[in-house]
Amino acid sequence: MRRLINLKPSRSVGVMLGLLPFALIVIIYIAASDKRLAENPDDRLLPSFTQMGEAVERLAFEPSRRTGEYVFWEDTKSSLQRLGLGIGIAALIGFSIGTLTGSIPLVNSPLSPLLTVISLVPPLALLPILFIVFGLGELAKVALIVIGVAPFIARDIQRSAQEIPTEQLVKAQTLGASTWHILLRVLIPQLTPRLIAAVRLSLGTGWLFLIAAEAIASTDGLGYRIFLVRRYMSMDIILPYVAWITFLAFLFDWLLAQLSRKAFPWHHQGGKA
Amino acid sequence: MSAPMIEVKNLWKEYGNNVVLERMNLQVKAGEFITMVGASGCGKSTFLKMLLGMEEPTRGQLLLDGKPIPNEPDQARGIVFQQYSVFPHLSVEQNVILAREFERSPLLGKLFGRARREVLEEARALLAKVGLSHAAKQYPHELSGGMRQRLAIAQALIRRPRILLLDEPFGALDPGIRKDMHTLVHQLWQEHELTVFMVTHDISEGFALGTRLWVFDKLRRDDQAPEAYGANITYDLPVNRESLAQLKERDYG
Ligand SMILES: Nc1ncnc2c1ncn2[C@@H]1O[C@H](COP(=O)(O)OP(=O)(O)O)[C@@H](O)[C@H]1O
Ligand SMILES: [Mg+2]
Numbered sequence: 001m002r003r004l005i006n007l008k009p010s011r012s013v014g015v016m017l018g019l020l021p022f023a024l025i026v027i028i029y030i031a032a033s034d035k036r037l038a039e040n041p042d043d044r045l046l047p048s049f050t051q052m053g054e055a056v057e058r059l060a061f062e063p064s065r066r067t068g069e070y071v072f073w074e075d076t077k078s079s080l081q082r083l084g085l086g087i088g089i090a091a092l093i094g095f096s097i098g099t100l101t102g103s104i105p106l107v108n109s110p111l112s113p114l115l116t117v118i119s120l121v122p123p124l125a126l127l128p129i130l131f132i133v134f135g136l137g138e139l140a141k142v143a144l145i146v147i148g149v150a151p152f153i154a155r156d157i158q159r160s161a162q163e164i165p166t167e168q169l170v171k172a173q174t175l176g177a178s179t180w181h182i183l184l185r186v187l188i189p190q191l192t193p194r195l196i197a198a199v200r201l202s203l204g205t206g207w208l209f210l211i212a213a214e215a216i217a218s219t220d221g222l223g224y225r226i227f228l229v230r231r232y233m234s235m236d237i238i239l240p241y242v243a244w245i246t247f248l249a250f251l252f253d254w255l256l257a258q259l260s261r262k263a264f265p266w267h268h269q270g271g272k273a
Numbered sequence: 274m275s276a277p278m279i280e281v282k283n284l285w286k287e288y289g290n291n292v293v294l295e296r297m298n299l300q301v302k303a304g305e306f307i308t309m310v311g312a313s314g315c316g317k318s319t320f321l322k323m324l325l326g327m328e329e330p331t332r333g334q335l336l337l338d339g340k341p342i343p344n345e346p347d348q349a350r351g352i353v354f355q356q357y358s359v360f361p362h363l364s365v366e367q368n369v370i371l372a373r374e375f376e377r378s379p380l381l382g383k384l385f386g387r388a389r390r391e392v393l394e395e396a397r398a399l400l401a402k403v404g405l406s407h408a409a410k411q412y413p414h415e416l417s418g419g420m421r422q423r424l425a426i427a428q429a430l431i432r433r434p435r436i437l438l439l440d441e442p443f444g445a446l447d448p449g450i451r452k453d454m455h456t457l458v459h460q461l462w463q464e465h466e467l468t469v470f471m472v473t474h475d476i477s478e479g480f481a482l483g484t485r486l487w488v489f490d491k492l493r494r495d496d497q498a499p500e501a502y503g504a505n506i507t508y509d510l511p512v513n514r515e516s517l518a519q520l521k522e523r524d525y526g
Pocket of ligand 2: 318440
């Protein structure tokens with residue numbers, strides 16, 4: 001018998017093993033749900049897949065009686081707008097600050113300690129301040145995501161900028177580059193794939209702050225909906241919403257990974273040359 | 274006799290208490306090919322960095338054409354490092370035209386249309402000279418170590434620097450490839466009328482390539498405090514054609 005660490009599953013066995021836990025969870029869920037519903041047809045804790053399907057159909061494919069909107073899609077749209085704006089602005093701010101502090105000592109000295117301190121402030125503790133300053137509208141929610149994510153991106157990009165070999169910066173100067181040239185042609189192109197990686201890592205945090213903000217002050221959005229229907233213990237809505245959020249998170253991560261691989265093949269195949 | 278291009282007058286370099294180089298006095302004429310050997314850590318790279326403007330002397334003077342050498346890198350002094358000398362996000366030809374783009378496009382550092390085609394033509398000529406024509410569209414990670422150093426050299430030469438600095442450029446290459454690189458560097462040195470400073474850890478490479486060989490070593494030594502004294506050039510040997518021919522016979526014959 002070979003050692004355990006030397007036993008590797010073949011490709012097809014690997015895929016099967018990967019799917020196994022999902023299948024198990026579904027089977028266990030169905031069994032548990034059936035049992036509870038058999039005992040009490042009005043049980044709300046573990047709705048059957050049929051019940052969840054009906055809930056989704058109601059919210060996604062029938063206009064709401066109150067507003068005439070398709071609640072599920074409206075929620076999705078509102079949430080993605082906030083998330084997109086928040087992450088987009090955070091990426092822009094974080095990339096600018098990270099690139100400049102990582103490459104220009106005279107910018108680094110005044111900003112780097114500040115950045116370190118800001119990144120230690122728990123963003124959720126700032127949420128009341130954001131609501132006071134920006135009101136309960138969209139701005140506060142987007143601002144929370146920006147504040148939660150931008151410092152991380154800035155520090156990540158700063159580190160990446162500092163990791164670019166000095167040799168490259170010297171070489172560029174011997175080719176006659178100005179500081180501006182170095183930023184434009186040497187640093188920014190090499191830091192862009194790093195930005196995509198940093199955004200991928202911070203998407204989870206982005207969702208966290210989005211849902212937190214929506215739970216506290218909102219009139220629509222995926223997070224708002226889950227917390228709203230919690231009052232009625234509507235697991236038939238909460239569970240599909242959670243699955244949908246998970247799917248969206250997976251999709252964005254995958255799309256960003258594809259984008260990076262397509263747009264920056266040298267980054268994924270090569271080293272630092 | 275023509276005035277020296279580079280003059281070193283009682284030059285010292287210290288990092289804190291660590292004396293790296295001391296009491297250096299040298300003169301170098303335009304067109305010399307200087308090779309530098311010496312133990313690891315004795316200050317050869319530091320000396321190149323001062324020539325490049327990355328480091329400044331602690332004491333003494335380093336003059337170029339009678340004036341203190343500019344204290345930041347510029348296009349008059351090209352450099353090839355052992356690694357990280359080319360840009361990984363640019364293709365071979367993009368790497369080569371980069372210097373021209375910096376020169377001709379102050380705002381964007383990038384050329385388009387006709388201006389770009391012009392410099393690409395110039396780059397292709399240079400790539401042909403270093404034997405990289407077939408790889409113009411490839412990226413550095415697709416090249417072998419030797420090809421990458423050829424690219425670094427072509428890239429450094431497009432703006433016609435007067436001085437070319439090479440810091441162990443072939444240290445990571447196989448012996449066979451190194452020999453090709455010697456031929457290339459020797460040829461480019463003559464064609465481009467360069468003044469070359471090359472650090473090498475291979476003394477036969479030093480003899481084979483240069484017109485003058487410097488050996489870096491410490492003249493004074495204190496075993497209790499190895500940092501107290503710096504290195505200097507202990508041998509400054511002219512390399513003549515005969516010794517070169519002899520060596521070629523012995524090493525490559
Ligand atoms: N930036 C630096 N700060 C402090 N010490 C340095 C620095 N660069 C080089 N040194 C020291 O200077 C000495 C010479 O280094 P270097 O010129 O790289 O040697 P060589 O190229 O001959 O191997 C070494 O002792 C090294 O530790
Ligand atoms: Mg060295």
